[in-house]
Amino acid sequence: MIVSNQNPETHLLEAAAIETIELPDGRLRYIDSLLTETDALSHALQNSLDWYQGDVYLFGRHYHTPRLQCWYGDKAYTYSKVRLEPTPWPPLLKQLKTIVEDVSGCPFNSVLGNWYQHGQHNMGMHADNEPELGSNPVVAMLTFGTARPLQFRHRNGVDRFTITPTDGSLLIMEGPIQHYWRHGINKSNKVTEQRISLTFRQILSE
Numbered sequence: 001m002i003v004s005n006q007n008p009e010t011h012l013l014e015a016a017a018i019e020t021i022e023l024p025d026g027r028l029r030y031i032d033s034l035l036t037e038t039d040a041l042s043h044a045l046q047n048s049l050d051w052y053q054g055d056v057y058l059f060g061r062h063y064h065t066p067r068l069q070c071w072y073g074d075k076a077y078t079y080s081k082v083r084l085e086p087t088p089w090p091p092l093l094k095q096l097k098t099i100v101e102d103v104s105g106c107p108f109n110s111v112l113g114n115w116y117q118h119g120q121h122n123m124g125m126h127a128d129n130e131p132e133l134g135s136n137p138v139v140a141m142l143t144f145g146t147a148r149p150l151q152f153r154h155r156n157g158v159d160r161f162t163i164t165p166t167d168g169s170l171l172i173m174e175g176p177i178q179h180y181w182r183h184g185i186n187k188s189n190k191v192t193e194q195r196i197s198l199t200f201r202q203i204l205s206e
Contacts, residue, residue, distance in 0.1 A: 007095065018103075023152070024159055026177025034103065035142070035168035042144040044092055045196055051115055055082050066187075067121040073110025075203040079130050084112075093198070096142060100200050104172050106138045108200035116148070119191030125153060125184035128173075132205050138174045140200045143167060146193040152183045165197075 021028040035041065049072075054065040071077065071084040072093055078084070089097070097108055114123065128139050143165040150171070152161040161181075165171050173183075 021161075021163070023161060023177065023181070024154065025175075025180035026173070027175040028163065028177070029104070029172040029174065030163065030165075031103065031170045032166055033168050034099070034170040038144050038168045041092075042194075042196060045113070045144065045198075046115070046194075048090060048092060049113060050087075051113070067123065068115040068117065070113040070115075071110070072113075073203065075109060075132075075205075077110060077112070077130070077132065077201075077203055079128075086110075096198065097200060100140050100142065100170065103170060104138065104140050106140065106172075106174075106202070108140065108202050110203050111198050111200045114197045114199070116145075116185070116195040116197075118194070119188035122187045123185040125151070125182040127178045127182045128199075128201065129178040132203050133178075133201060134204045136174070136176050137178055137201060138172065139178070141165065141171045141173070142198040142200075143169050143171070143195065144197075145195040146191060148185050148188065148191060148195055150183055150185060152181050154181050156180075 017031065019030045019032070021030060049070045051068040051070050053067075054069045072087045072089055074086055076083055076085050093111060097111065101107055116122070128137060133139075145167055147164045147166045149162050149164045152163075154160065163171065
C-alpha cells in the first residue's frame with residue numbers, strides 16, 4: 001500500500017545534475033540527490049517488501065548473506081548458484097523503477113534489494129556479470145539511509161576507486177565495467193544506522 005506522502009514522484013529533486021565518472025574499462029553516472037525527503041520512502045520499503053536472509057555458495061560451501069535481501073521482477077535471476085524466482089512488482093517499486101528508467105534512459109525488468117541494518121552487514125567483492133544480464137549490463141542503484149563507501153577494484157590488481165552514495169542518490173554502472181571491475185561494501189564498526197540499496201537490472205534471458 002502506498003500512502004500519498006510516500007509517493008516517490010513528489011520527492012524528486014528538480015533538474016538533478018548527472019556526474020559522469022570515466023574509469024579504465026568502465027563508466028559510472030551519479031546523481032547525488034535524485035530523491036529528497038527519503039525517510040518516508042525508506043520506512044515504506046522496510047515495511048512493505050518481503051525481506052529475507054539469502055544464501056550464497058562460495059568455493060563449494062554454503063553461507064547466509066550478511067544482510068537482508070529481496071527480489072522483484074519479471075524474470076528469474078541466478079547468481080552464486082542461487083535461483084531467484086520472478087515476483088510481481090509492488091506499486092512503490094514500480095514507481096521507483098519508472099523514475100530510474102526515465103533518468104538513466106535504460107529499461108529495467110528486475111530489482112535486487114539489499115538491507116544493511118548495521119555496520120556488520122556487508123557485501124563481498126563481486127561483479128554483476130551473469131550471462132542473463134548480457135554483454136555490457138547496466139545496473140542502476142538507488143540508495144536510502146546512511147552513506148557507506150562502495151569500493152571498486154579492477155581485476156588488474158592495481159586500479160581502485162571508491163564512491164560513497166548518499167541518501168536519495170542514484171548510481172549507474174555501465175559499459176564493460178562488470179567485466180573488469182568488482183565492487184563491494186566492507187564491514188564497519190563505526191556504522192550503526194541502516195542502509196537500503198535497490199539495484200535495478202535488465203534480465204535478457206533465464
